[in-house]
Amino acid sequence: MREVAIVGIGMTPFGELWQDSLRNLFAKAALAAIDDAGVDHIDGMYIGAMSTGLFVGQEHIASLMADYLGMPGVPAAHVESACASGGIAVRQAFFEVASGAGEIILAGGVEKMNDGADTTYVLATAADQEYEAFHGVTFPGLYAMIARAHIHKYGTTREQLADVAVKNHENGFKNPNAQFRMKIDRETVMNSTMVADPLRLLDCSPVTDGAAAVIVASMDVAKKLARPYVKIKASAMATDSLALHSRKDLAALPAVQKAAERAYKQAGVTPDKIDVMEVHDCFTIAELVVMEELGLVERGKAGAAVSAGMTRLGGKIPVNTSGGLKSKGHPVGATGVAQVIEIVEQLRGAAGDRQVANAGLGLTQNMGGSGGSCVIHILEAMS
Amino acid sequence: MREVAIVGIGMTPFGELWQDSLRNLFAKAALAAIDDAGVDHIDGMYIGAMSTGLFVGQEHIASLMADYLGMPGVPAAHVESACASGGIAVRQAFFEVASGAGEIILAGGVEKMNDGADTTYVLATAADQEYEAFHGVTFPGLYAMIARAHIHKYGTTREQLADVAVKNHENGFKNPNAQFRMKIDRETVMNSTMVADPLRLLDCSPVTDGAAAVIVASMDVAKKLARPYVKIKASAMATDSLALHSRKDLAALPAVQKAAERAYKQAGVTPDKIDVMEVHDCFTIAELVVMEELGLVERGKAGAAVSAGMTRLGGKIPVNTSGGLKSKGHPVGATGVAQVIEIVEQLRGAAGDRQVANAGLGLTQNMGGSGGSCVIHILEAMS
Numbered sequence: 141m142r143e144v145a146i147v148g149i150g151m152t153p154f155g156e157l158w159q160d161s162l163r164n165l166f167a168k169a170a171l172a173a174i175d176d177a178g179v180d181h182i183d184g185m186y187i188g189a190m191s192t193g194l195f196v197g198q199e200h201i202a203s204l205m206a207d208y209l210g211m212p213g214v215p216a217a218h219v220e221s222a223c224a225s226g227g228i229a230v231r232q233a234f235f236e237v238a239s240g241a242g243e244i245i246l247a248g249g250v251e252k253m254n255d256g257a258d259t260t261y262v263l264a265t266a267a268d269q270e271y272e273a274f275h276g277v278t279f280p281g282l283y284a285m286i287a288r289a290h291i292h293k294y295g296t297t298r299e300q301l302a303d304v305a306v307k308n309h310e311n312g313f314k315n316p317n318a319q320f321r322m323k324i325d326r327e328t329v330m331n332s333t334m335v336a337d338p339l340r341l342l343d344c345s346p347v348t349d350g351a352a353a354v355i356v357a358s359m360d361v362a363k364k365l366a367r368p369y370v371k372i373k374a375s376a377m378a379t380d381s382l383a384l385h386s387r388k389d390l391a392a393l394p395a396v397q398k399a400a401e402r403a404y405k406q407a408g409v410t411p412d413k414i415d416v417m418e419v420h421d422c423f424t425i426a427e428l429v430v431m432e433e434l435g436l437v438e439r440g441k442a443g444a445a446v447s448a449g450m451t452r453l454g455g456k457i458p459v460n461t462s463g464g465l466k467s468k469g470h471p472v473g474a475t476g477v478a479q480v481i482e483i484v485e486q487l488r489g490a491a492g493d494r495q496v497a498n499a500g501l502g503l504t505q506n507m508g509g510s511g512g513s514c515v516i517h518i519l520e521a522m523s
Numbered sequence: 524m525r526e527v528a529i530v531g532i533g534m535t536p537f538g539e540l541w542q543d544s545l546r547n548l549f550a551k552a553a554l555a556a557i558d559d560a561g562v563d564h565i566d567g568m569y570i571g572a573m574s575t576g577l578f579v580g581q582e583h584i585a586s587l588m589a590d591y592l593g594m595p596g597v598p599a600a601h602v603e604s605a606c607a608s609g610g611i612a613v614r615q616a617f618f619e620v621a622s623g624a625g626e627i628i629l630a631g632g633v634e635k636m637n638d639g640a641d642t643t644y645v646l647a648t649a650a651d652q653e654y655e656a657f658h659g660v661t662f663p664g665l666y667a668m669i670a671r672a673h674i675h676k677y678g679t680t681r682e683q684l685a686d687v688a689v690k691n692h693e694n695g696f697k698n699p700n701a702q703f704r705m706k707i708d709r710e711t712v713m714n715s716t717m718v719a720d721p722l723r724l725l726d727c728s729p730v731t732d733g734a735a736a737v738i739v740a741s742m743d744v745a746k747k748l749a750r751p752y753v754k755i756k757a758s759a760m761a762t763d764s765l766a767l768h769s770r771k772d773l774a775a776l777p778a779v780q781k782a783a784e785r786a787y788k789q790a791g792v793t794p795d796k797i798d799v800m801e802v803h804d805c806f807t808i809a810e811l812v813v814m815e816e817l818g819l820v821e822r823g824k825a826g827a828a829v830s831a832g833m834t835r836l837g838g839k840i841p842v843n844t845s846g847g848l849k850s851k852g853h854p855v856g857a858t859g860v861a862q863v864i865e866i867v868e869q870l871r872g873a874a875g876d877r878q879v880a881n882a883g884l885g886l887t888q889n890m891g892g893s894g895g896s897c898v899i900h901i902l903e904a905m906s
Contacts, residue, residue: 239622
């Protein structure tokens, strides 16, 4: 298996981007990544998107984007695993380069969510249609049940949930691409509109348009380009039942635990060696459970760790320096790729005000549905 | 790059399968393939489907299927390239095994088209939404334009188009999994209901439910299983503009030509060495243009070749021995995988009444939209 690198990154700002169509968004991110890498062609392309069919009435988007980028002919495929679609795109590019079939592959993600579709319905298609969505449950409701279970089992508090959002907005305030570049305090979160008890508006990631892309290449290509690059030390995935009712423990996310175990093994590292992480905080409770599944803290201790500042910039292990899904925004198909971009910037030492000192090893954790799928990448700085 | 084999196959009958849900269909095909291979586990799974979101309101299907197959935890991703989605699933499994990351990967495809959705609208999302579908064009209309161009440029006749359907029904009559197991004659095709001039009802593939799956494995695994297997000698893909108006020649399908060129090069063969082919006859005209792009005949000569019997069972190069999309049916996401299954059966010498004598080398050509994407596999009989 060949070693694989990331040699270029590009993304659009995240937000309500009424002026850009799906194809415009993707092309902007893809061209920025190609430019950043300094490559003059790509051998193939993977695009993560959750449901461009339901959001904007367009399937077959990979060929569309190859055409719109002015490179018809290039092999291109769309990949999907709900909100983990972006992570899958990076993973498929990794396999193609690792196999030797391709040298330079673009992995991107895009979603256009603010275009008139019934967003809550579309997102609910990531849950089990026959056993969950049909009966009216939506994602805030599913994660509220996870939060209730975590509160019941471990004594996690309302304040601790709020502190996840406060930290992520603190970071997002420093990110020019973030959708909500504002600081918030604990009281504002706790007094925001109730969405699904105990989750309030400021516990939830927003509805976002955006695109992100990275260039994945062989080590030979990476060295020839003579620009900063990072090595993909691990690409791991795991699934779990889509429906919450099939899980043994509502306060756990087994797909995250399994994917993490595989990723740490592939990379030959332990969690304490990671310098910076981007994790899937679609709701504040998700960040807490994910921290526990990744092995950053013991089960039930994530809330206290966040409130104590362990995961802030300058803390023991900074988490979501980009602002996370909460502040940066969550264009579902693009999120997994945008997480990789933040870690690449950290490992390049190019994260500006958000820089983690001496970051050498980073991790991204991208999740679909209520934890039905999870993709983890571990990235290492090269110089 | 490691060599890769196909060690197991399984599919449902194709048709209007009201008694089976999306997940039932997929599980039946997947379990049949696992059983046929004689493996006791899989390392991962790819599922091709065009739009389960629009057809049945379910995204995130890869995790759903892993769960429903009783193997939650297994890495699984959904891949899409409109009607070429099944071909993409086989291709991604090929990359994962070739890279050494996986030993035994399931590649499947599924579509549940008869479940109340507006099928013509859903299929039209494979065309360019902003420049084609928005203005009301549908796929019979797009392929009718290709047919008109071919008739105008090369003198292809209405009778020659009909002969494609007649041949494919002759073959499908012998296929127990075919949706329309009946012979038809030229007059019946030419007198069937007009859909989009010059294409009539019996020039069009039907709307179909169905699923298909294959097990892709390393050569080491294939040899240990001690069952018949075939080698994947080439996996190639190409894209083209989604919109017909961006093409230089309406009577050509450049994505097919490019993918074929790449596939022949990878496999180190010329078209005349292929013993049997499954091609994407979504409409009768498609089979003719594809034959020309694959290099079976000179441009403009495919119609005459079909009418002369060149591609019938017993002809120089049998095409669509399964009955093709026309007679076997076209559950869009499953089609590319079902094509591979037919070729594997031919190469195993297990195709019964449809057997091509001494078939050693086979090809599958799977296409998305009006030729916006094309995936080609070349398979070789082993032992």
